[in-house]
Amino acid sequence: MAYLELKNVYKTYAQDDTGTQVLSNINLSIEEGEFVAIVGFTGSGKTTLVNLINGLLTPTRGQVLFKGEPVLGTSHERGVIFQNYSLLPWLTVGQNVYMAVKEAFPKEKKSVLHDMVNTYVDMVGLTPAINKRPKELSGGMRQRVAVARALAMKPEMIIMDEPLGALDALTRGNLQDEILNIWEKDKRTALLITNDVDEGIYMADRIIPLRPGPNATLGPEFAINIERPRDKTELNDDPNFKTTRNAIIEYLMEIGNERRVETEEAYVLPDLSPKNFVEQF
Numbered sequence: 001m002a003y004l005e006l007k008n009v010y011k012t013y014a015q016d017d018t019g020t021q022v023l024s025n026i027n028l029s030i031e032e033g034e035f036v037a038i039v040g041f042t043g044s045g046k047t048t049l050v051n052l053i054n055g056l057l058t059p060t061r062g063q064v065l066f067k068g069e070p071v072l073g074t075s076h077e078r079g080v081i082f083q084n085y086s087l088l089p090w091l092t093v094g095q096n097v098y099m100a101v102k103e104a105f106p107k108e109k110k111s112v113l114h115d116m117v118n119t120y121v122d123m124v125g126l127t128p129a130i131n132k133r134p135k136e137l138s139g140g141m142r143q144r145v146a147v148a149r150a151l152a153m154k155p156e157m158i159i160m161d162e163p164l165g166a167l168d169a170l171t172r173g174n175l176q177d178e179i180l181n182i183w184e185k186d187k188r189t190a191l192l193i194t195n196d197v198d199e200g201i202y203m204a205d206r207i208i209p210l211r212p213g214p215n216a217t218l219g220p221e222f223a224i225n226i227e228r229p230r231d232k233t234e235l236n237d238d239p240n241f242k243t244t245r246n247a248i249i250e251y252l253m254e255i256g257n258e259r260r261v262e263t264e265e266a267y268v269l270p271d272l273s274p275k276n277f278v279e280q281f
């Protein structure tokens with residue numbers, strides 16, 4: 001039995017019969033302990049897919065199963081790190097993380113919860129800012145709090161919706177490593193949604209492209225057969241990395257071009273000119 005399974009999933013945001021079908025015939029199967037990355041174009045339906053898996057949305061057709069059971073709502077077992085950090089503005093960094101661990105572990109002693117907060121805030125390098133409120137932090141720092149908050153709840157499955165996009169290269173690299181450490185050490189299952197192919201190759205066991213929408217569907221998967229732990233600096237010289245990267249980018253460019261042709265065909269501008277128009281050139 002797959003750990004997470006999507007079977008023939010369709011999603012339409014329908015106000016009426018003309019609603020656009022965002023996702024179409026999505027089939028995905030992730031085994032326990034796997035790290036899977038989905039790469040997709042902007043607006044293709046990545047967040048919709050995350051929300052279906054998280055239980056914030058229900059499919060129009062098809063099934064989302066977690067450990068064999070239908071997903072009927074959100075659960076602490078599946079922790080999401082969203083693209084847009086949503087911190088409570090009146091709470092400090094420490095209090096934001098504390099709220100989350102208290103909710104995830106209601107029976108745990110206060111001192112244990114405090115230790116958890118300190119560990120995860122330290123992990124994202126924010127100990128000096130632990131008493132600051134979100135308005136006193138940069139965007140990147142807020143995103144790091146959101147990462148700490150999600151990981152501190154120790155979800156069995158970590159779902160990441162482009163969580164590191166707004167960060168500088170150094171912070172991004174450090175957090176990629178921290179997420180990988182936690183995934184490996186605590187034997188979690190992870191799904192990363194990203195538009196960065198290199199990030200996907202560095203982190204995942206498999207990369208699956210999400211074809212552009214409407215009617216976005218998953219493309220063929222690319223297995224990443226590069227031994228772990230992976231070294232970013234050595235990766236660029238790894239022939240396996242180069243071949244995999246080229247194959248994925250080639251595929252993405254191909255489907256991107258297909259989309260451009262479709263778009264060009266779809267919009268034909270009317271042949272108009274204003275009344276009494278005099279050509280001057």
Ligand SMILES: Nc1ncnc2c1ncn2[C@@H]1O[C@H](COP(=O)(O)OP(=O)(O)OP(=O)(O)O)[C@@H](O)[C@H]1O
Binds near residue numbers: 043044
């Ligand atoms: N609640 C909603 N109601 C109607 N349409 C929606 C809703 N949410 C998303 N959409 C539409 O669904 C499509 C996919 O949106 P989604 O946010 O899932 O894409 P995405 O790949 O995450 O985008 P981005 O890369 O910009 O974050 C878009 O065309 C969007 O306008």
